[in-house]
Amino acid sequence: GVFSMEGDIVNLPEMMELAKEFNCATMVDDAHSIGVLGENGRGTTEHFALEEEVDIVMGTFSKSFASIGGFIVGDEAIIHFVKHFSRPLIFSASPPPASVATCLASLDIIEKEPERRARLWEITRYMHQEFKSLGFDIGSTQTPIIPIVIGDDMKTFQFWKELRQNGLFTNPIVSPAVSPGGALIRTSYTAIHTDEQLERVLEVFKKVGTKYGLI
Structure with missing residues (x-):
C-alpha cells in the first residue's frame, strides 16, 4: 500500500484494472497504511474505496499497533488454505496475551480517536x-x-x-x-x-x- 522507504502510495485503482484484465488475484501489503490511510484508518483499500475488490490484505502489528505479529484478511477459502499450507503459520506459536491486548487497545484508539x-x-x-x-x-x-x-x-x-x-x-x-x-x-x-x-x-x-x- 505505502512503500516503506519512499512513502508513496501504490496506484491501486490501476493495479485493480490490470488484475481484472488479466484475471489475476490481488494482495495488498498494508503494513505502513493501517491506522494512517482511509477515513477510518482502514488502510489503502479504504483510501481508494476498493475494500470489496481486493482479494487479500495483509499487515503487521509492529507499526501502528505497537506490538508484534501480523494478520492476513481474505475470503474463508483463502484463510483456510493459509492455515493448512503456510509453513510460517503452521510452525509459529500463539502471540503473547500482552501483545494481543496491545493490538486491541491500539485498534480502539484508531477507531475512536x-x-x-x-x-x-x-x-x-x-x-x-x-x-x-x-x-x-x-x-x-x-x-x-x-x-x-x-x-x-x-x-x-x-x-x-x-x-x-x-x-x-x-x-x-x-x-x-x-x-x-x-x-x-x-x-x-x-x-x-x-x-x-x-x-x-x-x-x-x-x-x-x-x-x-x-x-
Whole structure:
C-alpha cells in the first residue's frame, strides 16, 4: 500500500484494472497504511474505496499497533488454505496475551480517536511543505514517511551521523533497500510529535543540509 522507504502510495485503482484484465488475484501489503490511510484508518483499500475488490490484505502489528505479529484478511477459502499450507503459520506459536491486548487497545484508539489521525496528516502536510521550501529532495512521498534523498551512500551515512550527533533519530537507507544511487535519510512522524520538535527537526536538517551542500 505505502512503500516503506519512499512513502508513496501504490496506484491501486490501476493495479485493480490490470488484475481484472488479466484475471489475476490481488494482495495488498498494508503494513505502513493501517491506522494512517482511509477515513477510518482502514488502510489503502479504504483510501481508494476498493475494500470489496481486493482479494487479500495483509499487515503487521509492529507499526501502528505497537506490538508484534501480523494478520492476513481474505475470503474463508483463502484463510483456510493459509492455515493448512503456510509453513510460517503452521510452525509459529500463539502471540503473547500482552501483545494481543496491545493490538486491541491500539485498534480502539484508531477507531475512536480520529483526531490523532487528523493531527498526523496536519504534521505530514507541514513537513512536506517545509522540507521542500528548504530545498530538500523528498521524492514522491504522499505520507508521514518522508525521505530526504541524498544519492551517495557514504554521504548518506555521514549525514545520518551528524543528525544523530545533533539529537535526531533517523534511518540511513542504502541499496538494496533502495535503488543504487538513491540513498536517503528516512524520517517518519507520529501524531504526538509537538510543534517544537518539528521545528527542531527542520533546524537541524537545515544546518546539516547546508554543510553538505544539499540545500
